[in-house]
Amino acid sequence: MNAAGKTKVTVPVMADLAARGEKPEYLLWVGSAGAFDDRYKHVTRAFVKILAFLNVDYAVLGTEESSSGDVARRAGNEMLFQMQALSNIDLFNRYGVKKILTCDPHAYNTFKNEYPDFGGHYEVIHHTRFLHDLIREGKLIPGKEVFGNYRVTYHDPCYLGRGNGEYETPRKLLGKLGVSLAEMPRNRSFALCCGAGGGQMFKEAEPGDKEIFIERTEEALSTGARIIVTACPYCMVMLTDGIKYKNREEEVKIYDIAEMATLSLGL
Amino acid sequence: MSKQVVFALSLLITLGVFAWTTARIVAFFRLTKPAFPVKDWGKRFKRVLTEVFGQSKMFRRPAVGLMHALVFWGFLVILFGSIEMVIDGLADTERFLAVLGPVYDVLIAFGDVFALVVLVAVIAFLIRRVAMDIPRFGGEEMKHTSHLDAILALSLIGLLMITLLGMNTAYVTYTALAGFEQKGLFPVSSLISSFLGSDLSVTTVYRVHEVNWWAHILLIFLFANILPYSKHFHVFMSVPNVFLSRLDPLGKLPNMPHITREIRAMLHPDTEGDSSGEPAELERFGVKDVEDITWKNYLDSLACTECGRCTAVCPARLTGKKLSPRKIIMDVRARMKEKGPGLIRKGKDFDDARSLLRDYVTEEELWACTTCNACARECPVNINHPVLIVDMRRYLVMEEASGPAGLNAVFSNIENNGAPWQYSREDRMLWAEDLYINA
Numbered sequence: 001m002n003a004a005g006k007t008k009v010t011v012p013v014m015a016d017l018a019a020r021g022e023k024p025e026y027l028l029w030v031g032s033a034g035a036f037d038d039r040y041k042h043v044t045r046a047f048v049k050i051l052a053f054l055n056v057d058y059a060v061l062g063t064e065e066s067s068s069g070d071v072a073r074r075a076g077n078e079m080l081f082q083m084q085a086l087s088n089i090d091l092f093n094r095y096g097v098k099k100i101l102t103c104d105p106h107a108y109n110t111f112k113n114e115y116p117d118f119g120g121h122y123e124v125i126h127h128t129r130f131l132h133d134l135i136r137e138g139k140l141i142p143g144k145e146v147f148g149n150y151r152v153t154y155h156d157p158c159y160l161g162r163g164n165g166e167y168e169t170p171r172k173l174l175g176k177l178g179v180s181l182a183e184m185p186r187n188r189s190f191a192l193c194c195g196a197g198g199g200q201m202f203k204e205a206e207p208g209d210k211e212i213f214i215e216r217t218e219e220a221l222s223t224g225a226r227i228i229v230t231a232c233p234y235c236m237v238m239l240t241d242g243i244k245y246k247n248r249e250e251e252v253k254i255y256d257i258a259e260m261a262t263l264s265l266g267l
Numbered sequence: 268m269s270k271q272v273v274f275a276l277s278l279l280i281t282l283g284v285f286a287w288t289t290a291r292i293v294a295f296f297r298l299t300k301p302a303f304p305v306k307d308w309g310k311r312f313k314r315v316l317t318e319v320f321g322q323s324k325m326f327r328r329p330a331v332g333l334m335h336a337l338v339f340w341g342f343l344v345i346l347f348g349s350i351e352m353v354i355d356g357l358a359d360t361e362r363f364l365a366v367l368g369p370v371y372d373v374l375i376a377f378g379d380v381f382a383l384v385v386l387v388a389v390i391a392f393l394i395r396r397v398a399m400d401i402p403r404f405g406g407e408e409m410k411h412t413s414h415l416d417a418i419l420a421l422s423l424i425g426l427l428m429i430t431l432l433g434m435n436t437a438y439v440t441y442t443a444l445a446g447f448e449q450k451g452l453f454p455v456s457s458l459i460s461s462f463l464g465s466d467l468s469v470t471t472v473y474r475v476h477e478v479n480w481w482a483h484i485l486l487i488f489l490f491a492n493i494l495p496y497s498k499h500f501h502v503f504m505s506v507p508n509v510f511l512s513r514l515d516p517l518g519k520l521p522n523m524p525h526i527t528r529e530i531r532a533m534l535h536p537d538t539e540g541d542s543s544g545e546p547a548e549l550e551r552f553g554v555k556d557v558e559d560i561t562w563k564n565y566l567d568s569l570a571c572t573e574c575g576r577c578t579a580v581c582p583a584r585l586t587g588k589k590l591s592p593r594k595i596i597m598d599v600r601a602r603m604k605e606k607g608p609g610l611i612r613k614g615k616d617f618d619d620a621r622s623l624l625r626d627y628v629t630e631e632e633l634w635a636c637t638t639c640n641a642c643a644r645e646c647p648v649n650i651n652h653p654v655l656i657v658d659m660r661r662y663l664v665m666e667e668a669s670g671p672a673g674l675n676a677v678f679s680n681i682e683n684n685g686a687p688w689q690y691s692r693e694d695r696m697l698w699a700e701d702l703y704i705n706a
Contacts, residue, residue, distance in 0.1 A: 006703040011696070032686035034698070041698035049704045062696050066685030074638045075674045076553065076660030078523050080681060082530050090534070113519035118527060158639040163518025189644055190327075193582040198638030198653075202687055203673030206635040209587030216582075267704045 009052040012059040014095050026058040026125075027092065029102040029111070032067055033233030039240055040103075040233040040256075047103055047127050047258040049267045054139060058101065064091060070106040073114070075199035082118070085110075089120035103127045103258060105159035105232045106197070112164070126160060128231050131261050132173040142264035144178035152179045153225035155216065155239060156191035157232030170231055170257055177264045182223040192216050196234035217242025221252065231257045274356035274484075281488040288495045295565065295607045298615070302561035303513060303521065311510050314649075318509050324647040328576070331395075334388045338424075341381030341388075342502075345431065348378045352484050365450035375451030379435050383455045386428035393421050403575030408594035413498065413573055420499040423490050430483035436460050437476035444469045501572040505648040508570035511563065512649040517640040520657055525550055553661025556622040557603045558615055560655070567650040568600035577642035577652060583635040590635035592642035592652035598627035599655070624659055633659050634671055 017024055028051070034044040051058055069084030092100075100122045102108050112124040134140040154174060160166045167188040174181060186192045195205075195212025205211055217239055220228045228239055236256060243249045255263070305311075317323045322339060325332035351364040365371050395401055396417055404414075435456035440463055442449040453460075494500050501508075513521075554560055577592040578584050584591055602623045609617040624630075633656055642652045664670045670678075677687040684692050 005705060007706055009699075009702040009704055011699040011702070013696070030695070030698070032688065032690075035695045036686060036688055036690045036698075044698050045702055048699070048702065053704055053706055060696075060699075063692050065695055066692075067681045067687060069681070071677055071687050072681055073520055074657060074660075075670060075677065076657060076662075076664035077670075077674075077678050078526050078552070078661050079530070079665060080678055082523075082526050084681065084685075086527070086530055086534055109516075109518035113516050114522075117522040158637070158641075159518050162640045162644045164516050190580070190641075192585070193637045193639030193641065195582060195586075195637055198636050198657075199634075199674050199677070200637050202677045203634070203671040206583070206588045206590070206631050208583070208589075208635075212582045212586050212637065215586055267706065 007052075009048060011048055013062040014059040015062065015064060017059050018095060023096050024057045024059040026056065026099045026101045027095070027097045028058045028060045029068070029100050029104070029107050030060055030065060031102060031104040031107050031233065033237070034103055035065070037233060037237065040236055043103055043233070043236070043256040043258050046256065046262040046267075049262050050131065050134075050140070050258070050265070053265070053267055054134065061091070068104075068107040068110045070110045071199055071202070073110070074197065085115055085118050085120070089115060089118055092120060092122065097122060099123045099125065101125050101127060101130055103231070103233070103256065105157045105163070106234070109159040109163050126166065126231070128160065128166065128170040128173055128257050131258065132169050132176070135173065135176045140261070140265065142177045142261065143266060144264075146264045147177060147179045147227070147260070150179075150226045151182050151224050152227045152229060153182050153184055153220050153223045154187075155184070155194065155220060155228060155230040155235055156188060157230060157235050158191070158193050158197055160231060161191055162189055170229075173257060174229060174260065177260055179229075179260070182225055184219045184223055186219065192219065194230075194232075194235040194238035196238045201234055201237065213238035213242045214245055217246060221246065221248060226252055227260075228252065228254045229257055229260055230254070271357065271359045277485060277488055278353065278356070281491060284492045285495075288492070292495065292569070294611050295603050296562055298558055298603075298607060298610050299560055299562040299565050302563035305511060307514055310514055311512070314512055314514075315506060315510050318647070318649065319506055322647075324645070324649075327645065334391060337381070338385050338388050341378075341385040344374055344377040344381055345385070347374045348431070349484070349487055352480070356484060362450040371450070372452045376454055379432075379451075379453045379455050382428045382431045382435070386425060386432070389421050389425045389428065393418065393425070396421070403579040406575065406578060406591055406594070408591060408597050409573070409575075416497050416499070417573075419493070420490075420497055423486060423493070427483060427486050427490070430479045430486065432456060432459065434476060434479035434483055436463075437472050437479060440467065441469065441472045441476055444472060498571065498573045501570050501648060504566065504570035505572075508566050508648045508650070511566060513563065513651055513654070517643055517651075517653075521654060523552070523661070526552075551662070552665035553663070554655065554658040555624045555662045555666070557599065557606055558610060559658075559662070560599060560623075563651070564599055564655050564658075565603060567648075567655075568596050568603065570648045571596045571600065571650060572648065573597060574647065576645045576647065577650070580641040580645050582637055582639060582641065588631075588635040589629065590632045592656075595628050595632065595652060595655060596650055598623060602627050624662060628659060630663060630669070633663065 012024065030044055033040040066088060067084050069081035072084065073081035100111055105126060108124055108126045111122060135142060154170060156167060171181060192215065193212060194216050230236055230239060236254060239254050243252050243254060322332065322336040325335050351362065354363045355361060396404060435453045436459045439449060439453050439456050439460040444467065494502055551559055573593060575593050581590060581592055606619060609619055636653060636656045638653045640653055680687055680689050684690065
């Protein structure tokens with residue numbers, strides 16, 4: 001701890017731990033967006049702050065991390081996806097990985113549902129579930145007053161919601177953070193996609209009347225929310241663009257659920 | 268006696284035509300590829316119970332869902348009476364199942380009430396279709412014939428209910444006039460009968476009963492043989508399609524095991540070499556045409572009711588793109604009808620210089636999909652559209668390398684630096700610099 005009451009966080013790397021003969025309980029899968037996207041880096045940092053605060057036994061792969069292959073698979077490049085999957089599994093097994101934490105619903109879905117086809121069986125935990133359980137078990141005690149005055153809405157990521165049936169955990173978590181949600185007309189299994197999945201994030205949209213992210217942003221804004229919460233790097237990018245497009249970035253904030261937790265904890 | 272002969276002949280023709288249709292469809296199924304092993308029967312029965320008999324997915328649109336559920340549950344109880352009619356027709360008996368006593372009374376009473384309920388619902392459906400502007404009934408795949416198909420099916424169901432009520436009313440009136448014992452209870456028909464007056468001749472009422480009886484059973488026979496050529500085939504196919512649903516989470520895409528074998532051999536040449544001894548089969552990657560689809564894709568296409576719930580929630584379609592998940596499923600069925608017979612006659616190398624991809628489904632449609640699974644979540648009979656869309660993308664990317672430019676860049680970035688963007692692997696930890704917590 002330094003004079004300002006701040007403690008420096010050092011992120012443990014799997015290879016360093018292995019060199020010391022240590023094996024952490026969790027692998028934190030940062031994901032390409034979590035490592036490279038300027039906005040989503042802040043989400044990774046927020047989540048890691050909580051891990052550090054609670055002394056969670058984890059490590060990241062660091063420069064050894066690669067793409068999970070989710071985009072490649074959904075864009076039709078099964079060959080590339082399987083190359084990624086098989087080499088990631090080799091890497092995980094080399095480090096004896098049993099539990100994987102991630103903030104990315106796409107990586108979560110791919111590890112949990114698709115890697116078992118290649119012999120990669122792990123307990124995969126999305127950060128919404130992880131944080132929810134920490135609070136439920138009383139290990140994290142959020143400050144309930146932080147969001148009391150804000151109208152908040154939650155955007156369901158497709159690969160957490162429809163893809164894996166996780167509709168209520170993020171909502172319960174937000175409830176524990178003292179948030180009462182103003183739901184969008186299309187929520188939970190009816191939620192509209194942000195428009196980025198299936199490779200859309202990386203290509204021009206097909207001709208149409210409107211961009212999907214604008215349609216969804218308008219729906220989120222229609223709730224009168226000052227904070228739009230989501231739990232996925234793609235959704236974050238799309239909704240952030242949407243708010244800018246609507247010229248509302250001054251009054252409306254977009255947060256990942258991990259950032260909501262750190263704000264609430266004052267970390 | 269002659270009635271029995273006529274009935275037996277009509278039944279025989281009905282079953283004969285139906286068997287011919289079934290054989291044709293089975294032959295089409297033989298052209299398809301494996302999808303997944305059918306295990307977990309318990310889970311499957313549960314899905315049939317909740318999603319078919321409980322109509323759970325229909326209730327996602329509560330008002331129209333309830334109307335459909337009433338029609339469906341009505342069909343189930345009315346089916347009991349139809350089975351009895353077949354027995355009566357063959358054995359020349361009258362209301363044979365009345366031996367069941369009170370059970371019979373209750374089932375027949377429900378059938379009588381539901382005949383009216385279904386009639387009202389079908390009239391409401393017809394009004395929705397003809398007079399109201401329901402967006403999901405439109406779209407380029409909804410040709411004039413699709414609407415005629417719907418209207419024909421609804422009208423037939425309406426006629427079935429009218430003849431059922433006519434038959435029941437005549438029966439109630441006839442037994443009262445002739446002083447015979449009435450078998451079964453008929454709340455609605457008794458009410459109608461009470462308005463008919465008592466000066467009817469017994470013979471007339473008897474004839475009215477016969478006419479309605481025959482009209483009802485022959486309409487059922489006709490309907491059963493129109494169904495397989497109609498979107499209303501879902502009456503038969505929804506139960507198997509739900510039972511044979513993929514049980515994996517919607518987020519999961521099916522594996523391509525032959526690619527896994529190739530890559531394993533590449534990554535571990537020493538341990539995973541070609542030890543199986545089987546010659547590597549030259550299998551096409553992904554789906555280009557109907558011979559590449561799985562039996563589940565084809566079953567999906569037969570179970571599709573063209574209701575458009577999928578297209579109505581598709582984010583691409585909602586924002587004006589060309590993609591309509593319903594169209595892709597309808598295209599599979601149409602293309603099988605076009606190419607299937609040639610494949611059966613001339614073998615799997617049959618080529619009519621057309622294909623599902625491009626002649627039916629365009630690349631523009633396929634690349635508009637976000638794989639959000641809203642369509643699959645909504646489909647009342649558990650059709651999985653994204654799985655097929657991705658399979659067609661697999662063909663485009665792996666056989667033709669013809670993906671959109673942006674995605675090709677993603678592929679080479681992942682290959683070169685393990686991320687969809689052009690960042691160096693060495694920079695993967697930059698996010699962690701200068702990180703502090705307030706504690």
